[in-house]
Amino acid sequence: MRLVEPSLEWKEQHENYTEEWGLERMVPSSMDLSGFRSYEEYLKALDMRVQGKGQWVPSSHYFLVNNFNQIVGMIDIRHELNEYLRTIGGHIGYSIRPSERKKGYTSYLLKEALIICKELNIKQVLITCNEDNIGSAKVILNNGGIEVDLFITEEGLMKRRFWISLN
Numbered sequence: 001m002r003l004v005e006p007s008l009e010w011k012e013q014h015e016n017y018t019e020e021w022g023l024e025r026m027v028p029s030s031m032d033l034s035g036f037r038s039y040e041e042y043l044k045a046l047d048m049r050v051q052g053k054g055q056w057v058p059s060s061h062y063f064l065v066n067n068f069n070q071i072v073g074m075i076d077i078r079h080e081l082n083e084y085l086r087t088i089g090g091h092i093g094y095s096i097r098p099s100e101r102k103k104g105y106t107s108y109l110l111k112e113a114l115i116i117c118k119e120l121n122i123k124q125v126l127i128t129c130n131e132d133n134i135g136s137a138k139v140i141l142n143n144g145g146i147e148v149d150l151f152i153t154e155e156g157l158m159k160r161r162f163w164i165s166l167n
């Protein structure tokens with residue numbers, strides 16, 4: 001398993017992941033291909049995020065790739081928190097493709113992400129998950145997450161908030 005950054009090389013795999021994902025809103029949203037006329041256009045928009053331009057804080061984005069060069073997961077690391085990220089989004093967002101879930105890949109993904117956070121000198125990592133997302137909460141807790149509160153969004157969505165200390 002390894003983490004790779006999105007590039008033209010991964011276009012077909014990314015599209016394949018999107019197809020399997022179906023109609024549900026893509027998580028992380030940075031990996032959502034809808035609304036772009038080409039993959040090149042998508043990569044340009046992603047680069048805006050990476051560089052922290054416009055509304056974005058600087059961020060890193062990776063595919064989790066298996067030994068068959070298939071994308072099995074995706075992860076975002078936001079280097080700083082703004083108002084939205086502090087309450088709802090957190091530093092890290094991730095997903096595993098539906099056919100590869102419950103195989104332990106999230107634990108691997110989160111461990112790798114925490115190493116990157118440490119390199120970025122992030123000392124306290126905020127991760128949130130929907131109240132009913134048992135799998136995600138389990139992995140966060142297993143990786144040292146301390147649950148602090150439940151944030152209720154304007155739409156009534158309940159977000160469990162966890163901090164992981166990297167000191």
Ligand SMILES: CC(C)(COP(=O)(O)OP(=O)(O)OC[C@H]1O[C@@H](n2cnc3c(N)ncnc32)[C@H](O)[C@@H]1OP(=O)(O)O)[C@@H](O)C(=O)NCCC(=O)NCCS
Pocket residue numbers: 027093094095096097100101102103104105106107108128129130133134135136138139142
């Ligand atoms: C949340 C998500 C990433 C979990 O992926 P996964 O591949 O199932 O994760 P893992 O296999 O590493 O499972 C982690 C743990 O949760 C458990 N788990 C996973 N899904 C579960 C579920 N629906 N109910 C109960 N337990 C569950 C696993 O059994 C495992 O437990 P263990 O550590 O005791 O063995 C995946 O379901 C997903 O991509 N969901 C959509 C996007 C999303 O919600 N992202 C998270 C945003 S915070």
